[in-house]
Amino acid sequence: MIWLVAFLSCIGLICAETPFNHNVHNQKVIGGHNAPRNMWKWQVSLQYDSYNDGSFYHLCGGSIIDSFNIMTAAHCILSMNAGSYRVVVGEHNLYEYDGSEQFIRVERITVHPYWNGDLAKGNDIAILRLAQPVYANGYVAIAELPVPGQMLPNGFVCYITGWGLMDYGGSVPAILQEAAIPVVEHSICSQPNWWGSLALKSMVCAGGDGIISGCQGDSGGPLNCFTDGAWRVHGVVSYGPAGMCNQLYKPTVFTRVSFFEDWIYSVSLLLPP
Structure with missing residues (x-):
């Protein structure tokens, strides 16, 4: 399951809550609704095997940025052991297998070099290299990225x-x-x-x-x-x-x-x- 890390005051410091909880799984955007199937084709479910027993669970989201690479948050990386992760692309319902999904193991993890675990300092970004490429099955797409340096206006x-x-x-x-x-x-x-x-x-x-x-x-x-x-x-x-x-x-x-x-x-x- 993904956890949005939340800030707490700690005697003048800023610290983050634990980024996941084994007792709560697969929750959703507040104020949202079911997304149309096959709309956000670059959306990824990043899954983690915390006990190395082949039992993967949803940990974080991510985006397909090319056929071999996934972009996610650095704070989602609980271990640098790439073998503990897999991604699911073409996913819609985490509880059902629809035939649109691809389950791909992670081969390499690259966290931004200036990420230090403190969300207040930024650099909360990581790239996951896949062991095999995402293939075009009609349910996946590579995310388009913005113009470098672009900042969006208020209210966009x-x-x-x-x-x-x-x-x-x-x-x-x-x-x-x-x-x-x-x-x-x-x-x-x-x-x-x-x-x-x-x-x-x-x-x-x-x-x-x-x-x-x-x-x-x-x-x-x-x-x-x-x-x-x-x-x-x-x-x-x-x-x-x-x-x-x-x-x-x-x-x-x-x-x-x-x-x-x-x-x-x-x-x-x-x-x-």
């Missing part, structure tokens, strides 16, 4: 997708969820009554209306925005508020993809070992 409506919490401690649907969520530009998100200094220019804020948000279970998944004539992945779910996820003035925060594209391409263009 995007879509968050994932299998995250519907409410804090809420129900656990199996079907991929989607929700329209407006961007909150940096000059607003960085104000003291919003996220303040925790909102960096290398991040995208979206939501904060107290109704729609990402939550535990959406980490690593995409922020999908229609720009320059195509749906593009502008963000990777990174963090949100502790406790109730859909808090007023505390939008979901994403790693801004356009800030990291040079690094993304430098990693994804590496040849397999």
Whole structure:
């Protein structure tokens, strides 16, 4: 299951809650609804085998950025042992096998070199190299990425997708969820009554209306925005508020993809070992 890491105050420091819980699985976007089948073809379910016994469970979201590479959040990486992970592409209902899915093992994990486990410092991004390529079966697609350096205007409506919490401690649907969520530009998100200094220019804020948000279970998944004539992945779910996820003035925060594209391409263009 994915967990959106939530910030807590720790005697003047910022720390993160444990990024997963073995007792809760497959939750959804707050304020969302079932996504149309075969709509978000680049959406990935990143799955983890915590006991190395072949029992994989949904841990995080991700996006297909080419046939061999998946983009996700660095805080989703609980172990650098690539053999503990697999991705499922072409997925819609986590509880049912529809024949559209591809189950592919992870071969190599590359975490951003400046990621230090502190979400407040940013760099919450990782690339997973697959052991075999995703093949075109009509249910998958490579994500389009934004123009390097692009920042979206305040109020620009995007879509968050994932299998995250519907409410804090809420129900656990199996079907991929989607929700329209407006961007909150940096000059607003960085104000003291919003996220303040925790909102960096290398991040995208979206939501904060107290109704729609990402939550535990959406980490690593995409922020999908229609720009320059195509749906593009502008963000990777990174963090949100502790406790109730859909808090007023505390939008979901994403790693801004356009800030990291040079690094993304430098990693994804590496040849397999």
